[in-house]
Amino acid sequence: MEVLKTYKIYIGGSFPRTESGRYYPLLDAKGNTIANVSLSSRKDVRNAVVAARKAFGGWSEKTAFNRGQILYRMAEILEGRKLQFLEELKKQGSSKEKAAREVQAAIDCLVYYAGWADKFQQISSTVNPVSSSHFNFSALEPMGVIGIIAAQETSLIGVVKFIASAICGGNTAVVVASEELPLCAVTLAEVIHSSDVPGGVVNILTGKLSELAPALASHMDINALVKESLGGLDKPIALACIENLKRNITYQPGTEHGLQNITDLQEVKTTWHPIEHIGGASSSY
Amino acid sequence: MKKSYNPTLIHANSRVDKVGVEERVARFQTRSIKNEAKKQGLLMVLNMIDLTTLEGKDTPGKVQQMCYKAQHLHDVYPGLPTVAAVCVYPSMVSVARKALGNSPVKVASVSTAFPSGQSTREIKISDTKYAVEQGADEIDMVISRGQFLAGEYGFVFDEIAAIKEACGKARLKVILETGELCTLDNVRIASDIAIHAGADFIKTSTGKIQPAATMQVTYTMLMAIKDYYDQTGKMIGMKPAGGISTAKLALHNLVMVKEILGNQWLSNDWFRFGASSLANDVLMQLMKTESGLYQSPDYFSID
Numbered sequence: 001m002e003v004l005k006t007y008k009i010y011i012g013g014s015f016p017r018t019e020s021g022r023y024y025p026l027l028d029a030k031g032n033t034i035a036n037v038s039l040s041s042r043k044d045v046r047n048a049v050v051a052a053r054k055a056f057g058g059w060s061e062k063t064a065f066n067r068g069q070i071l072y073r074m075a076e077i078l079e080g081r082k083l084q085f086l087e088e089l090k091k092q093g094s095s096k097e098k099a100a101r102e103v104q105a106a107i108d109c110l111v112y113y114a115g116w117a118d119k120f121q122q123i124s125s126t127v128n129p130v131s132s133s134h135f136n137f138s139a140l141e142p143m144g145v146i147g148i149i150a151a152q153e154t155s156l157i158g159v160v161k162f163i164a165s166a167i168c169g170g171n172t173a174v175v176v177a178s179e180e181l182p183l184c185a186v187t188l189a190e191v192i193h194s195s196d197v198p199g200g201v202v203n204i205l206t207g208k209l210s211e212l213a214p215a216l217a218s219h220m221d222i223n224a225l226v227k228e229s230l231g232g233l234d235k236p237i238a239l240a241c242i243e244n245l246k247r248n249i250t251y252q253p254g255t256e257h258g259l260q261n262i263t264d265l266q267e268v269k270t271t272w273h274p275i276e277h278i279g280g281a282s283s284s285y
Numbered sequence: 286m287k288k289s290y291n292p293t294l295i296h297a298n299s300r301v302d303k304v305g306v307e308e309r310v311a312r313f314q315t316r317s318i319k320n321e322a323k324k325q326g327l328l329m330v331l332n333m334i335d336l337t338t339l340e341g342k343d344t345p346g347k348v349q350q351m352c353y354k355a356q357h358l359h360d361v362y363p364g365l366p367t368v369a370a371v372c373v374y375p376s377m378v379s380v381a382r383k384a385l386g387n388s389p390v391k392v393a394s395v396s397t398a399f400p401s402g403q404s405t406r407e408i409k410i411s412d413t414k415y416a417v418e419q420g421a422d423e424i425d426m427v428i429s430r431g432q433f434l435a436g437e438y439g440f441v442f443d444e445i446a447a448i449k450e451a452c453g454k455a456r457l458k459v460i461l462e463t464g465e466l467c468t469l470d471n472v473r474i475a476s477d478i479a480i481h482a483g484a485d486f487i488k489t490s491t492g493k494i495q496p497a498a499t500m501q502v503t504y505t506m507l508m509a510i511k512d513y514y515d516q517t518g519k520m521i522g523m524k525p526a527g528g529i530s531t532a533k534l535a536l537h538n539l540v541m542v543k544e545i546l547g548n549q550w551l552s553n554d555w556f557r558f559g560a561s562s563l564a565n566d567v568l569m570q571l572m573k574t575e576s577g578l579y580q581s582p583d584y585f586s587i588d
Contacts, residue, residue, distance in 0.1 A: 046579050221581030243578060 006036040007182065009044060009206060010189035012051030013199015018207070019043050026092075026182065034091050037182050040207035042215035045174065048203035049221050052145045052172040055200030060142045060170035068117030071168060074195040075110035078103075081191060085156060088183045092155050106160040113164035113262070120169065120262050128270070135273040140266035142170035143247065147216035149209070149227035151253065155181035159188060162226050163202055165261035171224075175204045176216065182206040213237055220244045224265055228253045288482060290442035295477045298512055301469040301505055310500045313541045320574070323536070327571050330535045330563070331358060332366040333553045335393055335524065337561050338373060339400075339492065345380045348373055352384035354586055359568045362575065368564065369553035370423060374399070375416040382420035393423035393458070397448060400462075400491035402427040406444060413451040424448070425458045427491060428475060430465045438478060445482035458486035458524055458557075463502045464494035472502055476509035486522035492559065497527025503538060507545045520549065526559025532570040535563060562588050 006023065008015040017023075022039035059067075078085070082103055089099035121140055128136040146166045151158025155178055166173045177185030189204045205212060213233060217225055217240035224247035225237065234250060241248040249264050251257075318326055336355050338347060348371075355368045370391035373381050378394045385392060394416035398404035404412075413424055426448050432440045449457050459479035463472050479487050487506055490497035503525045510521045523542065529535055535558060542550050550556050565588060569580040 042579075049579065215579075218577075219579045219581075220584065221579065244581065244584075 004033065004036055007038060007186040007206065009038045009040055010186070010193070010202070010204040011044065011048045011200075012054070012203065013193065015189070015193075018205075019047065024207075028091060029093050035183060037186075037206050040176075040205040040212060042211065044205050044207075045212060045215040045219065048174040048205060049145060049219055051200035051203055052174050053221055055198055056142075056144055056172045058198060059167070059172055059201045062170075064118035064121065064170075067168060067170065068114045070196050071110055071114035071117060071164060074164075074191055074197065075107050075114060077191045077195050078110060078188070079107050081187070082107075084187060085184055088187060089155060092181050092183055094155075102154065102157050106156045109157065109161050109257070110164050113168040116259065116262055117168045120259060123259070124263050124266070130272070133275050135275050136270065137273070138268050138270040140169070140263065141269050143265050143267050144171060144223035145221060146171045146173045146265055147219070147222045147225040147246075148173050148175040149213055149216070149225070149230070150175060150178045150185060151228045152178045152180065152209075152230070153253065154178065156184035156188065158228070159185045159204075161257045161261065163188075163192075165257065166226065166265050167197070167201055169262045169266050171265055172201045173203065174216065174222065175202065176209065176212045177204060177206045179207070179209045209233065214240055217241050217246070217248075218243060222246060224249060226265065227251075228255075288442075288446050290439040290478070291481070292438070294481060295438065295442075295474060298477070298509070299470050299474045301473050303469055303501075306469060306501050306504055310504050310541070313500065313544065314537050316537075316540045318536055318540070324571065324574050326536050326539055327532055327567050327574075328366060329539065329551065330532065330558065330567050332369060333557050334368040334564055334567075335370045335372045335526070335557050335559045336368045336564060337371070337492065337526070337559055338377075339395060343374060343377055345377070348377045348380045349384045352381055352390070354564075355385070355390045356388050358564060359572070359585060362568070362571060365568075365571075369557055372425060372559060375412060375419065375421075378416050378419035378421045391422040392420060393425055394419070394421035395425045395427070395460075395491075397426040397444075399425070399427050399460075400493045402429050402462075403431065406447060409444070410447060410451045413448050417451070417453055417455050421455055423456045423458060423486075424452050425460055425488060427460045427462060428479065430462055433466070433471070433475060433478075438474070441475070442478050442482045445479055445484060449483035456485040456522075457483065458488045458522070459484040460488045460491055460526075461506070462491055462494060463489050463498075463506075464496050469501065469505045472505045473509055476506045477513075480509060480513050480521050484521065486524050486557070488524040488526055488557075488559065490525075490527040490559075492527035492561075495528070498525035498529055498559075500537065500541065504541060504545070507542065511545055514546070520555060522555045522557065523550070524557040524559055526557075529558055529560055530562045530566060532563075532567045535567065564588070 018038040018040045020041040023036045024039045025033040026035045085103045125139040130136040148162045217237040226249045370393045372393040381392045396413040397409040461475040565585045
């Protein structure tokens with residue numbers, strides 16, 4: 001007899017059920033139930049944000065090199081569990097070839113951002129010419145807690161790319177998985193959990209987008225919201241983001257991800273450092 | 286008539302049923318408080334807070350800032366009460382007194398060689414008198430836990446009575462430091478000693494020792510207050526301190542006070558919370574009920 005797996009959520013480094021106790025059955029194309037999935041509530045969002053905020057200090061202060069190593073480790077562990085992801089993708093309707101491509105893309109994506117972790121700052125920071133006796137420079141700092149709404153059409157890559165680009169730059173994240181294809185996000189949580197990513201850095205919830213997206217968008221302690229365009233939901237989400245001037249970052253579905261995804265989640269801090277001589281022909285720093 | 290230690294009186298109720306306490310305490314935590322009742326409860330909690338800073342690094346600036354916060358918890362939210370008192374070291378009492386001016390917020394000072402209490406009685410008395418002279422309305426003393434655990438109950442009793450005398454008009458809160466008393470039986474004995482020796486308030490902890498104000502300990506102390514009230518008709522105040530940092534926990538405590546002692550005790554004359562970070566969590570909950578949005582500490586003053 002087959003026993004269905006109940007997919008838990010991931011908050012603060014542990015795998016609780018939703019505080020609401022609800023779940024929804026996930027059906028395959030033929031209408032068979034393939035798993036029970038947690039139907040998270042806005043209180044789960046609240047708990048996840050508390051965990052993410054708590055984890056932010058430690059994660060953002062790790063060295064960029066260390067964060068890169070941890071991302072690289074995530075890639076290794078994901079590769080080790082390839083078969084499980086392939087199986088889940090197929091259950092959720094992918095062809096064998098498509099599933100293989102998606103898992104490979106997810107591994108590559110993690111390796112890609114692992115490499116950027118200690119390099120994007122150099123590329124994106126600047127020394128600025130100013131006409132006073134200051135050495136003026138701009139450097140990037142992580143925004144804080146990022147709300148992520150996974151790309152809805154994919155189960156794995158659509159969540160991996162946003163998580164990797166957010167935590168690569170020192171942010172922590174509260175993630176809402178794809179509503180129709182949630183399985184790989186939860187299994188990814190198991191990968192994250194065994195990869196030296198401190199508890200709370202990534203928190204993953206499953207459930208109804210219409211219930212969780214507004215909770216993410218209006219939460220005062222989330223600094224930015226990342227998603228692919230959700231059509232009709234975009235506008236109410238944008239309006240809810242106004243309250244705390246949350247960065248509302250929306251990509252068109254299918255946009256290539258890259259360095260931009262990291263820097264979109266960084267704030268620029270500009271420092272004016274007094275120096276002695278004014279406007280000489282050559283700078284003295 | 287000079288008070289003295291009376292063993293039969295003090296030890297009459299000293300065998301506490303720990304399992305029973307835990308079951309009853311668990312029940313207080315199941316009460317569901319919603320909407321308007323919750324809002325009123327949260328406002329009441331704010332008004333019962335003794336905003337506290339007791340650190341070696343306290344500066345006049347820090348104390349002044351805290352005194353401002355005591356009177357202006359979150360000006361964005363109209364109609365908030367002030368906290369009950371600020372709680373500082375004796376050396377900071379005059380700073381706090383000056384910063385508070387005519388405000389209804391009281392100045393409480395710890396004394397008696399806080400937090401260890403390991404000093405001579407003369408020093409403890411002069412420590413207390415100094416704080417009162419500087420303008421303290423309330424004195425938070427610590428009992429001599431070493432003497433207590435050695436069985437010198439009479440010594441502890443006399444010390445509290447002596448400090449009560451030194452307080453003059455200032456109200457006396459007696460800190461039992463329950464984290465060092467080991468058992469609920471001891472908590473009960475210490476409570477009864479403090480009450481009979483003249484405490485106006487009994488208080489759980491200094492905030493320097495864990496565990497601090499657990500609900501089990503607070504429950505035991507509330508029962509001592511209740512028994513004393515039933516016998517004599519005199520009210521004694523209660524102050525759990527240390528470890529109560531969330532609005533939810535504070536509301537659980539209010540439920541407990543109401544159900545054990547009744548509405549009479551639901552004012553800051555008779556019940557206080559000793560806390561430094563509780564106020565902001567309560568404010569965030571209030572703003573949440575008002576706006577419907579989950580809040581961020583970024584928009585509240587630093588403790």
